[in-house]
Amino acid sequence: MIEQFEQPLPHGITLSCRAAGARGRPVLMFLHGFPEAAFVWDGLLEHFARPEHGGYRCVAPNLRGYERSSRPADVKAYRAKELVEDIAALIAAEGPPLECLIAHDWGGAVAWNLANQRPQLAKRLAIINSPHPGTFWRDLQHDPRQQAASAYMNFLVRPDAEALLREDGYRRLWGFFTDWGGAPWLTEAVRQQYRAVWDAGLTGGLNYYRASPLRPPRAEDQAAAAVKLPREMLAVQLPTLVLWGMKDVALLPALLDGLDDHVPDLTVHKVADASHWIVHEQPALVARELASFLGAAPR
Numbered sequence: 001m002i003e004q005f006e007q008p009l010p011h012g013i014t015l016s017c018r019a020a021g022a023r024g025r026p027v028l029m030f031l032h033g034f035p036e037a038a039f040v041w042d043g044l045l046e047h048f049a050r051p052e053h054g055g056y057r058c059v060a061p062n063l064r065g066y067e068r069s070s071r072p073a074d075v076k077a078y079r080a081k082e083l084v085e086d087i088a089a090l091i092a093a094e095g096p097p098l099e100c101l102i103a104h105d106w107g108g109a110v111a112w113n114l115a116n117q118r119p120q121l122a123k124r125l126a127i128i129n130s131p132h133p134g135t136f137w138r139d140l141q142h143d144p145r146q147q148a149a150s151a152y153m154n155f156l157v158r159p160d161a162e163a164l165l166r167e168d169g170y171r172r173l174w175g176f177f178t179d180w181g182g183a184p185w186l187t188e189a190v191r192q193q194y195r196a197v198w199d200a201g202l203t204g205g206l207n208y209y210r211a212s213p214l215r216p217p218r219a220e221d222q223a224a225a226a227v228k229l230p231r232e233m234l235a236v237q238l239p240t241l242v243l244w245g246m247k248d249v250a251l252l253p254a255l256l257d258g259l260d261d262h263v264p265d266l267t268v269h270k271v272a273d274a275s276h277w278i279v280h281e282q283p284a285l286v287a288r289e290l291a292s293f294l295g296a297a298p299r
Helices: 038-049 080-094 106-117 133-142 144-149 152-156 161-178 188-200 203-211 283-295
Strands: 003-008 014-020 027-031 057-061 100-104 125-128 240-245 266-271
Touching: 014 038, 014 080, 027 038, 027 080, 027 106, 038 057, 038 283, 057 080, 080 106, 100 106, 100 283, 106 125, 106 133, 106 203, 125 283, 133 144, 152 161, 152 203, 161 188, 161 203, 240 283, 266 283
Parallel strands: 027 057, 027 100, 100 125, 125 240, 240 266
Antiparallel strands: 003 014, 014 057
């Protein structure tokens, strides 16, 4: 059974959340990406809340800007430090430290930063098809293949992106799924869940792209080429699992190269027949990999 609630945070943001499992149990927290929302984790929330799978308290917030969570108007409110503050405050409300922070896509960007800045808030980190900022920054600067694969980011920062994405019943947004893997999982019921999120507003999710300089450089916008990331901002000391669908056409496998230079306690599992949307495509595999990773943690 999925519980829905709204969690006010001390700094004035409220996050709408989905959860399963009793309060007071060890906590797993799940962070979604774009153009998704917290509902994508429902199956895993219910799975890991069951006693036979750990009996965890499982919480998935809608990140700021999504669904019924707060939607600040200022693009600067979607910078990494603000997003990290939201999740740190939510962890404090649930009772730190987390057993594991689990994240995909933009949720992973938040999770990587939180693991670097607030490592005391989680015992472990699990990342699903979300690039570490160090390798992403490197490849956006120097790898023409990743620059081309990430070119869509420069579309999403356009001031008219919301209007263009709404055209023809969200044709371009559906293409994010169907053009990058076929998406047999995209049933009408799942489509209805996505439509409800998108009907509630697209600007918050798009502001993540607008607020971040980590996108391909262009003649009129230096973007990633102008960024300097000190090494100390990239180190993650938490035990970390990276689960990667190798058919991801937006985030190329080369982003895994050199990752262990930033994350010394690292396990990488490559899934040859999965795309960026591995959580939808192979939920049982994701559950097994997470269970194996959590099984290695002290309880």
